[in-house]
Amino acid sequence: MRELIEAILPTVLRPSRYIGNEINAVHKEWHDQLKVAIAYPDLYEIGMSNLAVQILYHILNARADVIAERVFAPWGDMEAALTANRLPLFTLESWKPLNEFNLIGFSLGYELNYTNVVNMLKLGRIPLHRTEREETDPLIFAGGPSLFNPEPVIDLFDFIVIGEAEEAIVEIIEAAKQTTRKEKLEALSKIEGVFVPGHSVTVTKRHIKDLSSVPYPTQPIIPFTEPVHDRAVIEIMRGCKWGCKFCQAGWTTRPVREKKLETLIDQAEEIVKKTGYEELSLISLSSSDHSKIEELAKELATRNEKRRVNIALPSMRTNSFSVKLAHEVARVRSSSITIAPETGSQRLRDYIGKKMTEENIMESVQAVFASGIEAVKLYFMIGLPTETEEDLLEIGQLARKIFEVGRCHTRRVRVTVNLSTFIPKPHTPFQWERQITINETLQKQRLIKESIRQKFIDVRWHQAEASFLEGVFSRGDARLLPVIEKAWELGARLDAWSEFFDFDRWLKAFADCGIDPTDYLRQRSKDEPLPWDYIDSGVSKEQLIASTN
Amino acid sequence: MRVQIKYIKGEEVKFISHRDLIRAFGRAIRRAEIPIAYSQGFNPRMKISWGQALKVGATSSGETAELLLALPLSPSEVMARLNHQLPKGLAVIGANLL
Ligand code: SF4
Numbered sequence: 001m002r003e004l005i006e007a008i009l010p011t012v013l014r015p016s017r018y019i020g021n022e023i024n025a026v027h028k029e030w031h032d033q034l035k036v037a038i039a040y041p042d043l044y045e046i047g048m049s050n051l052a053v054q055i056l057y058h059i060l061n062a063r064a065d066v067i068a069e070r071v072f073a074p075w076g077d078m079e080a081a082l083t084a085n086r087l088p089l090f091t092l093e094s095w096k097p098l099n100e101f102n103l104i105g106f107s108l109g110y111e112l113n114y115t116n117v118v119n120m121l122k123l124g125r126i127p128l129h130r131t132e133r134e135e136t137d138p139l140i141f142a143g144g145p146s147l148f149n150p151e152p153v154i155d156l157f158d159f160i161v162i163g164e165a166e167e168a169i170v171e172i173i174e175a176a177k178q179t180t181r182k183e184k185l186e187a188l189s190k191i192e193g194v195f196v197p198g199h200s201v202t203v204t205k206r207h208i209k210d211l212s213s214v215p216y217p218t219q220p221i222i223p224f225t226e227p228v229h230d231r232a233v234i235e236i237m238r239g240c241k242w243g244c245k246f247c248q249a250g251w252t253t254r255p256v257r258e259k260k261l262e263t264l265i266d267q268a269e270e271i272v273k274k275t276g277y278e279e280l281s282l283i284s285l286s287s288s289d290h291s292k293i294e295e296l297a298k299e300l301a302t303r304n305e306k307r308r309v310n311i312a313l314p315s316m317r318t319n320s321f322s323v324k325l326a327h328e329v330a331r332v333r334s335s336s337i338t339i340a341p342e343t344g345s346q347r348l349r350d351y352i353g354k355k356m357t358e359e360n361i362m363e364s365v366q367a368v369f370a371s372g373i374e375a376v377k378l379y380f381m382i383g384l385p386t387e388t389e390e391d392l393l394e395i396g397q398l399a400r401k402i403f404e405v406g407r408c409h410t411r412r413v414r415v416t417v418n419l420s421t422f423i424p425k426p427h428t429p430f431q432w433e434r435q436i437t438i439n440e441t442l443q444k445q446r447l448i449k450e451s452i453r454q455k456f457i458d459v460r461w462h463q464a465e466a467s468f469l470e471g472v473f474s475r476g477d478a479r480l481l482p483v484i485e486k487a488w489e490l491g492a493r494l495d496a497w498s499e500f501f502d503f504d505r506w507l508k509a510f511a512d513c514g515i516d517p518t519d520y521l522r523q524r525s526k527d528e529p530l531p532w533d534y535i536d537s538g539v540s541k542e543q544l545i546a547s548t549n
Numbered sequence: 550m551r552v553q554i555k556y557i558k559g560e561e562v563k564f565i566s567h568r569d570l571i572r573a574f575g576r577a578i579r580r581a582e583i584p585i586a587y588s589q590g591f592n593p594r595m596k597i598s599w600g601q602a603l604k605v606g607a608t609s610s611g612e613t614a615e616l617l618l619a620l621p622l623s624p625s626e627v628m629a630r631l632n633h634q635l636p637k638g639l640a641v642i643g644a645n646l647l
Contacts, residue, residue, distance in 0.1 A: 009564050009606065010564070010605060010606035014566075015564035015565075015605065015606075016564055016565045016566070016569055019561075019564050019565075021561040021562060021636060021637050021638060022636060023573070023576065023577075023634075023636045027637075222573075222576060224562070224565045224569040224570075224572070224573055224636075225565070225566070225569050226569075226572070273580065274580070275576065275580070276575070276576035276577065276578070276579030276580040276634075277576070277579075278579075307579075308587070308593070
């Protein structure tokens, strides 16, 4: 197999996606350890920027009784080469076929990656459905944000993990050491946060109580080929206290937990020394909420001054404090700043629970332009509940106001307006709302585009068809797996990539399965059962209903 | 001070591109705390001159690069520190002052 792989590598784009051997990658000799494949159903460059992949790899490989290796979705050329040479999909570290592993865990964060899961299991020569797997087949599991509604893909997995996995994974390893498949599944079903179809009835989200005490990958793998986020990352807190009604991450990662200042400084020191990265990014959902953010950022800026490491603070609240702090600690001035007002009008912003005022926005951009930054990227959602045409027109008005502020500072202002379609997500107060259709999306996009017409304000949008599919699967049910398989048969994979995405394939798949996808966009009534009712995210339906107003 | 290094690109890394190889060296130099000189300006770069790019898939035991140091460090120390930090398949096999 090695020779064959060696022969195809020079023929594919960026072969280093498939070969391992990066700094901090762990290559172990295969003995009787438990073999775990960490599978990420998108390209290497995306998967390697995913913190969960690095965290699990680190925790698992720290154990002598486990080997953890990585596998990503192959690009089209690699898939063709594997198929032409009758090669199975293999892991990066040992180049072993997927079906030689005991456990394969997928990290799912985006519904458009579902066909990649099917593709990877097929290429890995693993029976697709859990019910078809036999005693010697690997156990296939999944975790990640998409699993807060697992129904469309649940039949692919022997078990799933809901919530944070740092502690659960250790218990999973122990359970997987049982002898028979049946014993393993029984042991797995007893783990908090794990759901085993056929064994479990409900499952409650797992979360870490003390973030400072769980292992953190301060020696992350450093990709050879450039990943989307090419920097050292320290996670400073989890959860978000703001409770915006549309935000699944905010609701499902509760409660808010901070990592201690001393832990953060130690982890930051270590990661900078062990990686050689030029940038250290302090991440969380809303970093300015960390009680020690100022102290932390300034301390790290001082310590890293001589090492030429830039300190970046993405995801700060929109206010002048945040802008000033970010500016103060950055070595390299960023070329642009991102703000997410979500809506054009204050009325709608208040309605969706985004606690940001136009005053906050204007004082921030004032500070941003004053610091010498010339570009502002704005993120808005269209199709929100109660939205009117007036709300949409105010998007352009806000963008123009910001542009005018910039003009007072520089002639090279650039404002970008990014439009995404609102997708009602499970476990949020908006989970019952209607999602707009593709046509409505296109109309709204056009309306905004035409209302702006300014050379230096760029309007961009997320592809309406992709948001449509994401919406269908986000609130989908088990009837959708046959559609996913059908679309895969018709050639769908790498749907998150415009080079590969073909909406007609999906329409055909829905039609072949006799399913009207638009039905999934409809408004749900508060008393109807929802496909994800058996997943307890830690926030009850009553609480969500109470938060809708 | 200028130090010329001679290095091998072995089996483990023969499929990485020249650009990726340069990035890997850059990070290793930073981890090894070698006092490399940087260019001036908005986007400072390490002062290193690289030889011809190898074809992807080819190994070599005689590649060279020249490092400009901002502070003195003996060539043998440069070599030792780098070898401690380079990924498998990359190794410095000689270093001398220019
Ligand atoms: S949108 Fe941002 S501030 Fe609002 S809940 Fe989500 S993470 Fe928090």
